[in-house]
Amino acid sequence: MWNTSGFYGSTTEIENQIISLVGDSATNAFYQNYYSTYITEEDIVQLSEWGFNSLRVPFHYKFFSTDTNTFINDGFDIIDPVLEWCSNNGIYLILDMHCAPGGQNRNDFSDGNGDEAGLWVHKYNRDWTVAIWKYIADYYSESQWIGGYDLLNEPVLEADFTSLDFREYYIEIVDSIRSVDQNHIIFIEGNWYANDFANLTPPFDDNMSYSFHHYIGPSTQTAWVSQYTNMSAAYNVPLWVGEVGENSNHWAYHKIKLFEDNNIGWSWWNFKHNGSISTLMGIEPPEDFTSILKHWSNLGPKPSVEKAQSGLQQLAEAYKFENCVPNAGLLAAFNDPDFSSTSKPFTEHRLPGMVSATDFDIGMNGVAYQDEIFEDANKFSGDSKAWNSGWTYRNDGVDILKTSDNVGSEYAIGWTMDNEWTKYTVHADSTGMYKISIRIASNVYGGELELLYDNSRIGEIVTVPNTGGWRSWQDVTVAEHYIEQGKSTLQLNVIDEEFNIKDIHFTFLGKPQTEDENYGNYPNPFA
Structure with a gap:
């Protein structure tokens, strides 16, 4: 976080x-x-307005119990206001035990000691977890807007704790919950960070869902989901992706579409x-x-x-x-169902004025922009790559850096490669001639770019000078160009790498002169 x-x-x-x-x-x-x-309540209202109908809340066991058989209300004091806001805005709250006693895996986010997943090594931790869940379920048993209980986040079993032991332990937790709460869904995550459901079928409760997490693989890869949909169909048990995310907008579009096409609920990780x-x-x-x-x-x-x-x-x-x-x-x-086909403005661009290069349109790779790396298809591996090399401002494949330049915008496109482009929806307030210039920086000579206005090139291909450094900014005139009033499309094409580009300036020069304004004899009396 x-x-x-x-x-x-x-x-x-x-x-x-x-x-x-x-x-x-x-x-x-x-x-x-x-x-x-x-x-806060403002966050919940915003989530509802964006169309979300559930919120997964990770919690640490220590907010409900300081020791075995010792229970406290700190967790309720934090969750109850959130639950009220959710109920007022039509959002279900799903409680996720993100940190179980001893840790359900060896990772730091489970708050273990890093040497062992103590939940699986020590029985007192497992008994303690069972008791905590019963305590929570008893408190929320009649709460309409509690969506359910996500029993253990991303468990990873230790060697001596088998998948059959795992199943029996889940049953023990569920039985404890059902002794006080017969109303709410139980979310069951598989072993190995929620994805291995060996021996967790058939289902062991009439109101449960299998929950997996998903962070890896190319956005267009879809066959893998059948392992879960087949399980769901075989046992008539719903699926929920308790965590998906930490990738680009392009990747997100394809993954969410895959889940929704297969009637799988999902929760993006994370909120802030x-x-x-x-x-x-x-x-x-x-x-x-x-x-x-x-x-x-x-x-x-x-x-x-x-x-x-x-x-x-x-x-x-x-x-x-x-x-x-x-x-x-x-x-x-x-x-937006048009995300994969039609680019839409990220912000309003009025001409004359400045168009920030990083304020390109919203849309997937190939629609609003074109970049060599537009997602991390190999997350958590040695081949993992950032889709935005500067890791700032936008969650797209375009590489963006923050600048200290005191002229123009705060961000710039960098790490440019051949054949990359960005598209902008612009609106000209007046018909006439405009002077177009760009603010660029480069440590080498010879990069090339072009600007297209409604698919027509503005002037000639621009050769980028050596400005003295990657952050030494210089304004370069592109050309003068006739622009008609109204909405148009501007496109920046990288022809030859490598340079940084920050701003595109449009200066209004005036309306075009008519023939009679030039010569005073229109219509021609000699025609």
């Missing part, structure tokens, strides 16, 4: 790291502030994430909190107490609804 790296960033370890920076009292104050800002481009709501990395991250990753000095407190405050503020930026391209990939 916070873009931590460079150490085993479990929930407990991160909390200990914060305590070492600012102390116990300030740490507690920060977390309370963070919990109150991460998701510091510094990520693939979330529903974008978070601008706070400067002082970035200093904390660098320290934790051994890339910077330990910040002072004052700077650390400032960084934590900045992080909580960054997660407030009003400070987040909706991912317009991702939402279009989910909701």
Whole structure:
């Protein structure tokens, strides 16, 4: 959630790291502030307006139990307001035990110790988990807008705990829940990060769903889903993708279409994430909190107490609804049936004026833009590649960098390759002649580009000069061009790499002169 790296960033370890920076009292104050800002009623209203009907809420067991047979209400205090907002906006809340006692896998996001998945090694952890779920289910048994219980997030069994043991353990949890709650759906995730359902069939409850997670593979690959749809058909049990995401808009469009074509529910991971481009709501990395991250990753000095407190405050503020930026391209990939065929404006471009190169239209690769790498088809492998090399601003294949240039826009297209292009919907306010220039930077001479206006080239092919550096920006005149009033399409084509391009400027020169304005003898009296 916070873009931590460079150490085993479990929930407990991160909390200990914060305590070492600012102390116990300030740490507690920060977390309370963070919990109150991460998701608010405004967020829920927005999700409903976007068309979402369910929200998966990950939780840590410690919010419901501090020790075996010791239960607390902290989790209810956090979830209950969210549940009320969801009920008022037609959204079902699905509770996901993201961190079980001991950890259900060895990864940091399960808050284990990294050496073992203690849930499978120690029986007292399993008994504790059963008791926690019964405690939660008893509390929410009559809640209409609780969509269900996702029992264990991404379990990975230890060697001595078999898939048959796994099945029996799930049955134990379900029986405990059903002793107090016969109303809600039980979501069962498979072994190996939710995807292996060996010995988890046939189903063992009349109101359960098999839930897998999906992050890997090319967007056009579809045959793999049959392993789940066949299971669903054989046992008449619904499917739900509890997590899908962390990839480009192009990838998202194809995956969500695949799921919906097969009547599979889905939940995008995730809602907000510091510094990520693939979330529903974008978070601008706070400067002082970035200093904390660098320290934790051994890339910077330990910040002072004052700077650390400032960084934590900045992080909580960054997660407030009003400070987040909706991912317009991702939402279009989910909701716009034209996403794969018709590009649509990312923002309004009025001429005369400046068109930011990074504000190209919304649409999939080949529709709104063309880029060599437009998705990560090999996520979690050694061949994994970022679809946006600059990892900022947009969740598309176009590579974008943030600049410090004090002229024009804040972002630029970089890492350009031959035959890449971007498309823009523009609207000219006046018919007439326009001067077109581009703001570019390059450390080499010889890159080439062209601008097309309604498929006609503006001037000649532009040869990009060596401006003195990849961030040394220079305005280059393209040509003068006649443009008619109204809506049109502008396209930027990269013919020969490599350069950075930031802005395209259109300056109105005036309406074209008529013949009588030029010569004073129209119509020609000698004709």
